[in-house]
Amino acid sequence: MTKKTIDADATINAARPLSHQQAHEIQPSGHLVKLPIALAERVCTEGVENLNQSLADTITLRDLYQKHLWQPAGPTFAELPVLFDKHSEQQIVLKEARTMARRAAEGGDDGTNDPIIGGVIRCNELQVRYVAGHLVDVPVVRAVQVIA
Numbered sequence: 001m002t003k004k005t006i007d008a009d010a011t012i013n014a015a016r017p018l019s020h021q022q023a024h025e026i027q028p029s030g031h032l033v034k035l036p037i038a039l040a041e042r043v044c045t046e047g048v049e050n051l052n053q054s055l056a057d058t059i060t061l062r063d064l065y066q067k068h069l070w071q072p073a074g075p076t077f078a079e080l081p082v083l084f085d086k087h088s089e090q091q092i093v094l095k096e097a098r099t100m101a102r103r104a105a106e107g108g109d110d111g112t113n114d115p116i117i118g119g120v121i122r123c124n125e126l127q128v129r130y131v132a133g134h135l136v137d138v139p140v141v142r143a144v145q146v147i148a
Helices: 008-015 041-067 079-087 094-106 110-132
Strands: none
Touching: 041 094, 041 110, 094 110
Protein backbone atom coordinates (compact mmCIF):
# COMPACT_ATOMS: atom_id res chain seq x y z
CA MET A 1 0.00 0.00 0.00
CA THR A 2 1.48 3.32 -1.04
CA LYS A 3 0.89 6.52 0.79
CA LYS A 4 -0.37 9.52 -1.17
CA THR A 5 0.20 13.06 -0.13
CA ILE A 6 -2.46 15.60 -0.83
CA ASP A 7 -1.52 18.99 -2.18
CA ALA A 8 -3.92 21.22 -0.22
CA ASP A 9 -3.30 24.29 -2.41
CA ALA A 10 -4.09 22.35 -5.60
CA THR A 11 -7.27 20.99 -4.02
CA ILE A 12 -8.41 24.45 -2.90
CA ASN A 13 -7.66 25.96 -6.32
CA ALA A 14 -9.57 23.18 -8.08
CA ALA A 15 -12.62 23.88 -5.88
CA ARG A 16 -12.46 27.67 -6.24
CA PRO A 17 -15.41 29.05 -8.25
CA LEU A 18 -14.59 30.60 -11.59
CA SER A 19 -15.39 34.28 -11.45
CA HIS A 20 -15.71 36.96 -14.10
CA GLN A 21 -17.02 34.52 -16.68
CA GLN A 22 -18.82 35.87 -19.71
CA ALA A 23 -21.58 34.07 -21.60
CA HIS A 24 -24.18 35.13 -24.10
CA GLU A 25 -27.70 35.75 -22.86
CA ILE A 26 -29.92 32.78 -23.64
CA GLN A 27 -33.24 34.59 -23.40
CA PRO A 28 -33.70 38.21 -22.34
CA SER A 29 -36.20 38.96 -19.61
CA GLY A 30 -39.64 39.67 -21.00
CA HIS A 31 -38.82 38.06 -24.35
CA LEU A 32 -40.85 35.07 -25.48
CA VAL A 33 -39.24 32.43 -27.68
CA LYS A 34 -41.97 30.92 -29.85
CA LEU A 35 -41.93 27.14 -29.75
CA PRO A 36 -44.02 24.83 -31.96
CA ILE A 37 -46.49 23.83 -29.22
CA ALA A 38 -49.72 24.53 -31.15
CA LEU A 39 -50.69 27.62 -29.15
CA ALA A 40 -51.22 31.16 -30.35
CA GLU A 41 -48.51 33.62 -29.37
CA ARG A 42 -51.08 35.62 -27.37
CA VAL A 43 -51.92 32.53 -25.29
CA CYS A 44 -48.24 31.76 -24.67
CA THR A 45 -47.51 35.34 -23.67
CA GLU A 46 -50.45 35.43 -21.27
CA GLY A 47 -49.41 32.07 -19.77
CA VAL A 48 -45.88 33.30 -19.13
CA GLU A 49 -47.16 36.54 -17.59
CA ASN A 50 -49.60 34.62 -15.36
CA LEU A 51 -46.99 32.13 -14.18
CA ASN A 52 -44.56 34.98 -13.41
CA GLN A 53 -47.30 36.81 -11.48
CA SER A 54 -48.17 33.62 -9.58
CA LEU A 55 -44.52 33.24 -8.61
CA ALA A 56 -44.34 36.85 -7.39
CA ASP A 57 -47.56 36.41 -5.39
CA THR A 58 -46.27 33.20 -3.86
CA ILE A 59 -43.00 34.82 -2.78
CA THR A 60 -44.87 37.77 -1.24
CA LEU A 61 -47.26 35.53 0.66
CA ARG A 62 -44.39 33.35 1.87
CA ASP A 63 -42.72 36.45 3.26
CA LEU A 64 -45.94 37.52 4.99
CA TYR A 65 -46.23 34.08 6.61
CA GLN A 66 -42.67 34.39 7.86
CA LYS A 67 -43.29 37.93 9.14
CA HIS A 68 -46.31 36.84 11.18
CA LEU A 69 -44.88 33.53 12.35
CA TRP A 70 -44.56 34.55 16.00
CA GLN A 71 -47.57 36.86 16.33
CA PRO A 72 -50.57 34.54 16.82
CA ALA A 73 -52.74 34.68 19.93
CA GLY A 74 -55.54 32.55 21.32
CA PRO A 75 -55.94 28.97 22.44
CA THR A 76 -54.09 27.52 19.44
CA PHE A 77 -51.23 30.02 19.44
CA ALA A 78 -48.65 27.25 19.95
CA GLU A 79 -49.77 25.33 16.84
CA LEU A 80 -50.05 28.32 14.52
CA PRO A 81 -46.33 29.11 14.15
CA VAL A 82 -45.72 25.50 13.10
CA LEU A 83 -48.61 25.72 10.64
CA PHE A 84 -47.43 29.09 9.30
CA ASP A 85 -43.91 27.79 8.87
CA LYS A 86 -45.18 24.80 6.89
CA HIS A 87 -47.55 26.93 4.80
CA SER A 88 -44.93 29.56 4.07
CA GLU A 89 -43.49 27.09 1.58
CA GLN A 90 -46.89 26.65 -0.14
CA GLN A 91 -49.02 29.83 -0.06
CA ILE A 92 -52.60 30.89 -0.35
CA VAL A 93 -53.14 32.94 -3.57
CA LEU A 94 -56.42 31.44 -4.73
CA LYS A 95 -58.42 34.28 -6.27
CA GLU A 96 -55.86 35.25 -8.88
CA ALA A 97 -54.84 31.61 -9.50
CA ARG A 98 -58.43 30.68 -10.36
CA THR A 99 -58.62 33.49 -12.92
CA MET A 100 -55.28 32.42 -14.41
CA ALA A 101 -56.34 28.77 -14.63
CA ARG A 102 -59.66 29.67 -16.26
CA ARG A 103 -57.98 31.90 -18.86
CA ALA A 104 -55.36 29.24 -19.61
CA ALA A 105 -58.11 26.64 -20.11
CA GLU A 106 -60.06 28.99 -22.38
CA GLY A 107 -56.91 29.47 -24.49
CA GLY A 108 -56.26 25.72 -24.64
CA ASP A 109 -53.05 26.10 -22.63
CA ASP A 110 -53.18 22.92 -20.54
CA GLY A 111 -49.45 23.20 -19.82
CA THR A 112 -50.07 26.41 -17.85
CA ASN A 113 -53.46 25.38 -16.46
CA ASP A 114 -52.18 22.13 -14.89
CA PRO A 115 -49.47 23.56 -12.57
CA ILE A 116 -51.78 26.38 -11.49
CA ILE A 117 -54.60 23.98 -10.58
CA GLY A 118 -52.43 21.20 -9.16
CA GLY A 119 -49.62 23.19 -7.62
CA VAL A 120 -51.37 26.33 -6.42
CA ILE A 121 -55.15 25.96 -6.13
CA ARG A 122 -55.47 22.46 -4.64
CA CYS A 123 -52.62 22.99 -2.19
CA ASN A 124 -53.87 26.37 -1.02
CA GLU A 125 -57.50 25.32 -0.63
CA LEU A 126 -56.31 22.71 1.86
CA GLN A 127 -54.19 25.30 3.69
CA VAL A 128 -57.14 27.68 3.97
CA ARG A 129 -59.10 24.91 5.71
CA TYR A 130 -56.24 24.31 8.16
CA VAL A 131 -55.74 27.97 9.01
CA ALA A 132 -59.51 28.63 9.26
CA GLY A 133 -59.72 25.91 11.90
CA HIS A 134 -57.34 27.91 14.10
CA LEU A 135 -58.89 31.34 13.67
CA VAL A 136 -60.52 32.65 16.83
CA ASP A 137 -61.70 36.08 17.92
CA VAL A 138 -59.23 37.26 20.55
CA PRO A 139 -60.42 40.22 22.63
CA VAL A 140 -58.13 43.20 22.98
CA VAL A 141 -56.78 43.53 26.52
CA ARG A 142 -56.20 47.02 27.84
CA ALA A 143 -54.40 47.98 31.01
CA VAL A 144 -56.46 50.22 33.24
CA GLN A 145 -54.99 52.28 36.03
CA VAL A 146 -56.84 51.76 39.27
CA ILE A 147 -56.80 54.73 41.65
CA ALA A 148 -57.14 53.73 45.29
